[in-house]
Amino acid sequence: MSSQPSFDTRKKEAFITVVFFAFAGIVAAVQAWAYRYYVSADSISYLDMSDGGFSRRGVGSPDYGNLASAVSLSARLGTASPDPYHEVALGHLLNVLIFAGGLGAFEFFLRHAIPRERIPDSRSQ
16 A cells, blocks of 8 residues: 555646636636726825835835835836826736735645645555
8 A cells, every 4th residue: 555645646636726726817817807997095005105115114015015116117117107097907917926926825835734645545455
């Protein structure tokens, strides 16, 4: 009897993981596209503070402000400065990318923090 899960079990796990990641990514992208011009009060303050010097303030998350500033700066370097109408859409794009990074971090956590169950191989019994 093998103490490791069979190849078929690993293949099924990988398939389920890929399907879940694809589904979550599609849902996040569709929601970001549908609400790409919706702005809440918090979003406005983060976008205003991302114009510069956000990490020196004691409000909110300095990492998010720095990332928003980098996205805004890269848009400015590519073309003219994005108007506020399109800057909100860039913020939603940043949120989708952060969401994808969070999914990857969660998958890493699950793979390394939770021990694998030892599933007995039905063929060996």
